[in-house]
Amino acid sequence: MSETTLSGIVxxxxxxxxxxxxxxxPAVVTAFACIVLLLFxxxxxxxxxxxxxxxxxxxxxxxxxxxxxxxxxxxxxxxQIDLSVPWAVAAGAMMACAAAAYGPAGVALAIPFGVLxxxxxxxxxxxxxxxxxxxxxxxxxxxxxxxxxxxxxxxGGFSPQDSATAAMRYLATGFTIPGVPNAVIxxxxxxxxxxxxxxxxxxxxxxxxxxxxxxxxxxxxIDTRRIVLIAFAVSGGLxxxxxxxxxxxxxxxxxxxxxxYLLPSxxxxxxxxxxxxxxxxxxxxxxxxxxxxxxxxxxxxVMQMPEAGRQIIYGVVIVAMLLLYGRAPASx
Amino acid sequence: xxxxRYWLAEQxxxxxxxxxxxxxxxxxxxxxxAGFTANVVQTAANKGVLxxxxxxxxxxxxxxxxxxxxxGMIFTLTNCMASWLVIGTGLETAxxxxxxxxxxxxxxxxxxxxVIYGRLQPIVATIATGAVFFGLALLLRPxxxxxxxxxxADFLTGRFFGxxxxxxVALLVVVLVVWVPxxxxxxxxxxxxxxxxxxxxxxxxxPIRRGKFLAYTLAGLLAAIGxxxxxxxxxTGEAAYxxxxxYTLFSxxxxxxxxxxxxxxKGSAIGAIFGALAFRTIGDLLFVFDFxxxxxxxxxxxxLLIAVSLGAFAxxxxxxxxxxxx
Numbered sequence: 001m002s003e004t005t006l007s008g009i010v011x012x013x014x015x016x017x018x019x020x021x022x023x024x025x026p027a028v029v030t031a032f033a034c035i036v037l038l039l040f041x042x043x044x045x046x047x048x049x050x051x052x053x054x055x056x057x058x059x060x061x062x063x064x065x066x067x068x069x070x071x072x073x074x075x076x077x078x079x080q081i082d083l084s085v086p087w088a089v090a091a092g093a094m095m096a097c098a099a100a101a102y103g104p105a106g107v108a109l110a111i112p113f114g115v116l117x118x119x120x121x122x123x124x125x126x127x128x129x130x131x132x133x134x135x136x137x138x139x140x141x142x143x144x145x146x147x148x149x150x151x152x153x154x155x156g157g158f159s160p161q162d163s164a165t166a167a168m169r170y171l172a173t174g175f176t177i178p179g180v181p182n183a184v185i186x187x188x189x190x191x192x193x194x195x196x197x198x199x200x201x202x203x204x205x206x207x208x209x210x211x212x213x214x215x216x217x218x219x220x221x222i223d224t225r226r227i228v229l230i231a232f233a234v235s236g237g238l239x240x241x242x243x244x245x246x247x248x249x250x251x252x253x254x255x256x257x258x259x260x261y262l263l264p265s266x267x268x269x270x271x272x273x274x275x276x277x278x279x280x281x282x283x284x285x286x287x288x289x290x291x292x293x294x295x296x297x298x299x300x301x302v303m304q305m306p307e308a309g310r311q312i313i314y315g316v317v318i319v320a321m322l323l324l325y326g327r328a329p330a331s332x
Numbered sequence: 333x334x335x336x337r338y339w340l341a342e343q344x345x346x347x348x349x350x351x352x353x354x355x356x357x358x359x360x361x362x363x364x365x366a367g368f369t370a371n372v373v374q375t376a377a378n379k380g381v382l383x384x385x386x387x388x389x390x391x392x393x394x395x396x397x398x399x400x401x402x403x404g405m406i407f408t409l410t411n412c413m414a415s416w417l418v419i420g421t422g423l424e425t426a427x428x429x430x431x432x433x434x435x436x437x438x439x440x441x442x443x444x445x446x447v448i449y450g451r452l453q454p455i456v457a458t459i460a461t462g463a464v465f466f467g468l469a470l471l472l473r474p475x476x477x478x479x480x481x482x483x484x485a486d487f488l489t490g491r492f493f494g495x496x497x498x499x500x501v502a503l504l505v506v507v508l509v510v511w512v513p514x515x516x517x518x519x520x521x522x523x524x525x526x527x528x529x530x531x532x533x534x535x536x537x538x539p540i541r542r543g544k545f546l547a548y549t550l551a552g553l554l555a556a557i558g559x560x561x562x563x564x565x566x567x568t569g570e571a572a573y574x575x576x577x578x579y580t581l582f583s584x585x586x587x588x589x590x591x592x593x594x595x596x597x598k599g600s601a602i603g604a605i606f607g608a609l610a611f612r613t614i615g616d617l618l619f620v621f622d623f624x625x626x627x628x629x630x631x632x633x634x635x636l637l638i639a640v641s642l643g644a645f646a647x648x649x650x651x652x653x654x655x656x657x658x
Contacts, residue, residue: 081455133656134640135594137399137455141581142637149630156626215654259573263459276453308474311467318460319446327451 027273027325031288034321038295046302056181062294063187064172064246066287068261069268070194071238073286074231076269077198079211079278080129080136082235084121085265087147089258092118092240093247094151097162110165114244115237121147122236126229151255164247172248183245190238195283207231211278267318268293277328345591346603352589353610360613363620370495376616377497378489378565380609384503385558386579387586387608388511388601389551394587396544397527397596398447398454402462403555404580406439408571409469410559415478415569418560425481433556439465440552444545462580469571476570485564499561503605506557511601514550519543527596585636586611611635
């Protein structure tokens with residue numbers, strides 16, 4: 001089917017929809033439609049799929065990815081990418097657990113210390129991208145390798161001994177409001193803060209501006225380098241915070257715990273309609289992308305799909321969805 | 333008369349990589365307990381050649397201003413495949429080799445088709461296809477194992493006439509058969525042109541799409557040759573996620589050390605080969621100086637960080653601040 005007829009059909013459908021739906025980004029609508037489809041398929045497979053307990057459990061698992069994807073979205077909105085997520089996650093988790101071994105003060109400062117380690121990784125990324133003008137893809141791969149090297153030296157090649165603090169476990173698995181896991185509340189708070197920053201603050205405006213055309217943003221008086229630096233620092237910090245939550249969830253840190261979050265975090269942002277070239281996208285889309293990815297993972301594991309099949313389906317789904325609505329314009 | 337100056341300017345990155353490699357290898361072999369012997373050279377060559385193939389693959393794509401984050405996974409997939417197929421009688425082995433190389437070509441072509449005809453960003457597209465390739469590798473080898481035709485393996489990892497490492501000869505043959513014809517062909521020039529300015533190349537009627545497609549496809553082939561050699565060295569196939577990722581990462585480091593511009597259009601695969609050999613030698617320097625191997629990942633990461641930061645020196649030449657923003 002050619003693109004013109006496809007968009008014609010979409011337009012025809014859009015004309016009959018209520019106003020708030022007509023204004024919505026087609027990518028976000030598609031992502032939500034896919035979520036409904038996945039839920040439907042899952043409920044055909046197993047009746048317990050639509051039970052509130054299962055759905056809340058999914059939301060809880062999604063919130064770890066959601067926190068990490070929030071940082072990734074900020075960076076992608078700038079037209080950059082953060083490939084240091086795997087070891088920023090692992091470093092945050094491992095450093096927070098390590099700090100807990102140093103007496104009561106260490107326990108109290110475990111979470112901020114872990115997050116600060118992620119911020120440090122992000123600042124190195126930000127300096128490289130904003131001030132040294134190194135392509136973000138390259139510098140973040142390099143800091144990822146350095147963070148990995150540091151963690152390998154720190155642990156001596158073994159899994160770290162220290163386990164997560166009670167506070168970390170409470171954040172990841174506890175319940176402040178009955179029935180709603182704390183992790184979901186945290187994701188909601190971070191998400192709300194992100195929406196506020198992106199839509200109501202000058203920082204958010206600057207992020208969208210830089211993503212569209214950094215040169216124009218610079219000429220209109222924005223200190224683009226500072227904004228890029230802050231965005232990378234926030235992304236590193238949120239990745240590490242995601243790692244802290246994961247460590248609380250599993251009650252310990254592990255070396256390769258972040259590997260499984262790089263592709264999903266990028267995929268969640270991009271499937272949610274945020275342009276990989278930057279400057280366009282909404283947080284609602286990222287939420288949809290995160291839930292979509294988590295549901296897909298969950299259904300594949302419920303169907304007892306082996307790891308190999310999961311990886312294949314995963315890659316194919318992402319490429320297919322991107323081909324549907326993530327294509328760059330043709331060169332003229 | 334001034335021709336040699338242009339040649340020098342064009343080859344500066346390659347020559348620099350060659351120089352770094354020579355210096356590093358001199359330090360390495362001078363401090364090696366066994367000294368500069370045929371054995372030391374053979375071992376170093378066998379390790380270096382693996383990365384050199386993957387780095388050549390990465391170069392082809394980077395020249396077009398793209399990036400292939402799936403090379404390491406193609407390398408892993410073809411390794412697993414070779415551990416099933418490259419075995420048995422001469423004819424069966426030959427068929428196996430062809431099948432493995434064909435798989436590499438197909439993987440590369442899939443990447444190329446998605447990036448060029450699907451118009452997706454190479455980073456995201458190749459991360460996703462990398463997941464698929466790794467899944468296929470895991471399907472072939474859920475646990476490490478398999479075997480390979482040991483006569484062929486020993487022949488290609490041994491020495492010719494007792495001195496020349498066979499793997500280096502194989503590398504030279506691949507350069508002559510794949511890289512030289514490609515870089516001198518119309519499509520090779522199109523790949524360079526697309527990397528340096530896609531719009532200008534498009535306007536001048538250069539076949540950029542076919543050039544880029546061929547670059548991605550041949551990158552798959554080169555990564556497959558690397559995977560085949562990995563099987564020859566280890567005699568087994570293993571779907572290791574960390575090792576595949578490490579090769580992708582190191583291939584980028586090798587390309588940068590080899591003087592290939594990450595913005596595309598500048599550099600050559602020869603430079604990347606020396607970049608790869610230099611990177612491997614630097615990584616192994618730790619061993620001859622008796623450091624704890626635990627420090628190796630950190631050491632390699634720091635080298636990578638320094639190598640990519642070197643590109644920032646170009647900033648000193650910027651006169652107009654607007655040139656910051658490409």
